[in-house]
Amino acid sequence: MCLQSDLVDADVDPAVIEATRSALHQQLEDAELIHQPDEAHLQTAKERSEQLNFAISSLRRQLDAQTRDVVAPRFDAIADTSPRVASLKASIDAITQLRESWARVHTINADIRSLKSERRRINKDIKEKSEQLKARQSLLGDLSTEFGRLLTSWNLPWVDTAVIDRDTFLPAVNGQPFESLQASGGGITTSVNLACSLTLLKFGLDHADVLVPSLLVIDSPRKAFGNNDSDRQRASEIYSRFRTLADAYGERLQLIIADNDPPPVTSDSFGKVEFDYDNPMVPGVSHPGPDHVSRLEETADE
Known part of the structure; x- marks a missing residue:
């Protein structure tokens, strides 16, 4: 390692190596023992996820089937109603203008009544003065x-x-x-x-x-x-x-x-x-x- 000189075989203790190997092998077995429940749990989770995905798909199909006859007509009704709403708004605007026109008409009618009353009074005065x-x-x-x-x-x-x-x-x-x-x-x-x-x-x-x-x-x-x-x-x-x-x-x-x-x-x-x-x-x-x-x-x- 890192330009160090290789160990001489005479310097390696076989017993140590064997002990190390046994320890590593034991650790591997322990890891496999720990891994097996985790693997089983992961597999169970995958199966559960697949089941849930299937259930979600089923629910989506059911929801689509249930809302097809409920929501779609509403959208059609909304689409059909929008022009009517616009027409009604235009009618309201027209009625508002007519209301203003009628208000002016009422004012004019009041003026006409006043003028007619004044005309009757003047005609009466003219008649009296003529007499x-x-x-x-x-x-x-x-x-x-x-x-x-x-x-x-x-x-x-x-x-x-x-x-x-x-x-x-x-x-x-x-x-x-x-x-x-x-x-x-x-x-x-x-x-x-x-x-x-x-x-x-x-x-x-x-x-x-x-x-x-x-x-x-x-x-x-x-x-x-x-x-x-x-x-x-x-x-x-x-x-x-x-x-x-x-x-x-x-x-x-x-x-x-x-x-x-x-x-x-x-x-x-x-x-x-x-x-x-x-x-x-x-x-x-x-x-x-x-x-x-x-x-x-x-x-x-x-």
């Missing part, structure tokens, strides 16, 4: 008729037709609007204004829903007319109208007429206050003195 307008138009027609009757009763040579315009609610004579009549001046303007004012005064007294003052102040009604017989006759007719109103309505109205001449007609309903340089004020009203008054021209200049 009121119709009544007002009837009143305006009556007012126009009375105005035309009064103005034509004065036998004015320039009057053919006289009405109250339905658009402007102002007098119109011979088709001419009130602005043109005002521009004419003189007796035409005075007659038209006076006839319109008297008509409104009487109409307001006869119709409680027509709100016009029951006070009328007239300044110099005869100033714009001439002094011939027809003019004096016309003045007499105008004052006759004053007297008719005063006699008919009494204390319900008040007429204040400022004129240069005494009334051409008499009436117990008339009261007269005369002014001159010595008595320039209404009786009972004291003059504050010249130092406490100013002329209208001076006031206008300011």
Whole structure:
């Protein structure tokens, strides 16, 4: 061994060798004795393993046989159900969208109901206003008729037709609007204004829903007319109208007429206050003195 010199046969003891051989042989026999049970146990284990493998195979075949009719149809059913599930999901999405659409429809229907209610209210208001307008138009027609009757009763040579315009609610004579009549001046303007004012005064007294003052102040009604017989006759007719109103309505109205001449007609309903340089004020009203008054021209200049 390892470059050591071989033993010389003379150095080997045969007895030792024999003892060693016997010991080794004994160990081998002991090992075989130990190996035999292990070999038998291994063989038993192999046989048991084969039996178990056989049992496992049998059980697998049984399981396959048992699940073939149970699991496979389930998989087929699952496979068949999957498209239906997808279809149902699509239907749910569609229904969700429809629900949102229906919600908008309900909102629109609520708006429509509100608008219909508002329309009914407006139509009712329109009907009421139309009836009121119709009544007002009837009143305006009556007012126009009375105005035309009064103005034509004065036998004015320039009057053919006289009405109250339905658009402007102002007098119109011979088709001419009130602005043109005002521009004419003189007796035409005075007659038209006076006839319109008297008509409104009487109409307001006869119709409680027509709100016009029951006070009328007239300044110099005869100033714009001439002094011939027809003019004096016309003045007499105008004052006759004053007297008719005063006699008919009494204390319900008040007429204040400022004129240069005494009334051409008499009436117990008339009261007269005369002014001159010595008595320039209404009786009972004291003059504050010249130092406490100013002329209208001076006031206008300011």
